[in-house]
Amino acid sequence: MTLPVELQNEAPSKLSIQAVSKRFASRKRDKPVQALDNVSLEVAEGEFVCLLGPSGCGKSTLLNIIAGLENADTGGVKCDGADVTAPGRDRMMMFQESALFPWLDVLDNVLFSLRLKPGLNASERRDVAVFYLKLVGLEKFHHAYVHELSGGMKQRVALARALAPNPRVLLMDEPFAALDALTREQLYGDLQQIWKERKKTIVFVTHNVREAVCLGDRVILLSPHPGRIQEEFRIELPRPRNINSIDLARHATIITSALKGFGRGGPPMPMGDGI
Amino acid sequence: MKRVGKVVIFFAGLLLVWQVAVLLKLWSPVLVPSPFSVGRYLFEAATDGTLASAMVVTIKRLALGYAFGLLVGLPLGLLTARFQILEDTLGLMALGLQALPSVCWVPLALLWFGQTEGAMFFVVVMGTLWSVIIATDNGVRNVPPIYARAARTMGSTGLHTWLRVILPAALPFIVGGMKQGWAFAWRSLMAAEIYVTILSGFGLGHLLHYGRELNAMEQVIGIMFVLLAIGLLADKILFSPWERFLHRRWGTAR
Numbered sequence: 341m342t343l344p345v346e347l348q349n350e351a352p353s354k355l356s357i358q359a360v361s362k363r364f365a366s367r368k369r370d371k372p373v374q375a376l377d378n379v380s381l382e383v384a385e386g387e388f389v390c391l392l393g394p395s396g397c398g399k400s401t402l403l404n405i406i407a408g409l410e411n412a413d414t415g416g417v418k419c420d421g422a423d424v425t426a427p428g429r430d431r432m433m434m435f436q437e438s439a440l441f442p443w444l445d446v447l448d449n450v451l452f453s454l455r456l457k458p459g460l461n462a463s464e465r466r467d468v469a470v471f472y473l474k475l476v477g478l479e480k481f482h483h484a485y486v487h488e489l490s491g492g493m494k495q496r497v498a499l500a501r502a503l504a505p506n507p508r509v510l511l512m513d514e515p516f517a518a519l520d521a522l523t524r525e526q527l528y529g530d531l532q533q534i535w536k537e538r539k540k541t542i543v544f545v546t547h548n549v550r551e552a553v554c555l556g557d558r559v560i561l562l563s564p565h566p567g568r569i570q571e572e573f574r575i576e577l578p579r580p581r582n583i584n585s586i587d588l589a590r591h592a593t594i595i596t597s598a599l600k601g602f603g604r605g606g607p608p609m610p611m612g613d614g615i
Numbered sequence: 616m617k618r619v620g621k622v623v624i625f626f627a628g629l630l631l632v633w634q635v636a637v638l639l640k641l642w643s644p645v646l647v648p649s650p651f652s653v654g655r656y657l658f659e660a661a662t663d664g665t666l667a668s669a670m671v672v673t674i675k676r677l678a679l680g681y682a683f684g685l686l687v688g689l690p691l692g693l694l695t696a697r698f699q700i701l702e703d704t705l706g707l708m709a710l711g712l713q714a715l716p717s718v719c720w721v722p723l724a725l726l727w728f729g730q731t732e733g734a735m736f737f738v739v740v741m742g743t744l745w746s747v748i749i750a751t752d753n754g755v756r757n758v759p760p761i762y763a764r765a766a767r768t769m770g771s772t773g774l775h776t777w778l779r780v781i782l783p784a785a786l787p788f789i790v791g792g793m794k795q796g797w798a799f800a801w802r803s804l805m806a807a808e809i810y811v812t813i814l815s816g817f818g819l820g821h822l823l824h825y826g827r828e829l830n831a832m833e834q835v836i837g838i839m840f841v842l843l844a845i846g847l848l849a850d851k852i853l854f855s856p857w858e859r860f861l862h863r864r865w866g867t868a869r
Binding site: 407408409427428429431432433435437439441442443452453456457485486487488501505 | 759761762764765766767768769770771775779780783784786863864865866
C-alpha cells in the first residue's frame, strides 16, 4: 500500500445503536444498577454527536459498548451494518487520561497503533505517524517522553495515535475534561478543523454543556438512574464555532435548564466548568 | 567535583578515627587491628590469588542462582497476576516463603543436598525466587488498567498486550523486585558459605569463616570490606543504569 493511499480518508461509518441495556452489579447485592435502559440512537456518516449528561447516566458505558470494550446485556451496536462484538481498528478511542505509554517516546506511541495494522512497512508507518503528529501540531516533539509534555500536548499525541490507523469512527471519552480552559479552547478549534479535514464519525462524551454545543452537530442528553435518552438537540450553528460566542451560550442555556430538570429533589448535578 | 571531595573527606575521616582508636590502644589489637594490617592482609590475599579465586567462586554461585531465580520467578509472577487461582495458591506460598529469612533454608539444603554446590544453588534460588515472584505480581497489578484498554482499542490482544504493554508498564516494579531479589540472594549465599564447608569451591564466606577460626581479625574485617565493595558495585553496575533509564522515561527523576 502506498502512502498517499494510506492517508486518504476512509469513508466515515454509520453507527446504529439498537435498544441497548446494561446492568452492573452494585454493592448492595440484590439491587443491580441500570446503567443503560433501552437506548437507541442513529449516528449518520461523518456526524459529530455529543453524549451529554451528569455522572451516572451511562454515557461512558455507552461509548465503551460502541468501542467493543464492553458488551450490552440486551440490544446491540451496528457499525456500517456489522455487529460490534470487539474493539476494532475502524473505531478508535480517546480517554480522559491520555493513556499514552510512558516507556515509549511520542513517535513510538503513535507507531504503537500503526504496528498493529497490517499492510504497512516500517518506513510507511513512520511517514504516517509523522503526518499525524504534524496534523496535531507536534512535529517538533517526536522524541519527547510522555512526562515532558503538558496535558494538552498529551491529548494531542493521543489524538494522533487514534487517527493514525485511519479509523472511520472516533470515540472520545471526556478527552479535554482534565485540561485548563485556554488549552481546551484551542483544542476545540483544532478538533473541529481535523474533523472537517479527516471526515470521521465522532461520538464525544462530556458533562460540559458548552463543550457539547461547541463541538456537536447533535447533543444527546442522557438522564441518570436508569440511563436513558432524555432529549436531543440539533445544533445548527456555523463552524468553526467559538465556545465564547453568544449564540452558543444561548443554546447552552436551554440545554442546561433541561439538564437541571432531572436534578429536582436530588443533589445538584455535577456539570462542567464555564456553565 | 565538590561532591566527590566531600565523599573522600568522609571516608578518610572514618579511617582516621579508626587509626586513632588503634593508636590509643582502646582495645586489644587482636580485636581491633589497624587499618594498615587490614590493608596488608588484603594486599597479600590479592597478590597470592586467594582473594581472586574466592571471588570467582562466590560470584559464580551468586550469578547462577540469581539468574535461575529470575528466569523462573518472572514468568511465575506474571502467571500469578494473570490467574486468580495461582495468586491464591502460589502467590500466598511465595508471600509466606519470602518472609522466611533465607538463612533458614541452609539446614534443609544441607540435609537434602549434603555439602555440595547443589546446596549453595538451592539456598540462593530460595532467596531470590519468592521476592521476584511477588515484585512481578505486584508490578503487574499496579499497571493502570487504562493502558490495557487503550491497547485493546488499537487491536492488541493476548500475548502482544502482555509483552508490549503490561510487561513494560510493570518494569519499575520489576526492577525493584530484581534488586530486592539480588539483596536476598547475596545475603543467603553468605549465610550458606559461612555455614557450609564444601570442597568444590572456597568462597568469600569461607574466608570470613576461617578468619574467625584462626582469630585473624584483619582477615575478617578485610573480607567484610570486599563484600561491601561487591554489594556497592553490583548496585552501581547492575541496577543504577536501569533505574536511571526508568527515571528518565517515567519522569520520576529528582
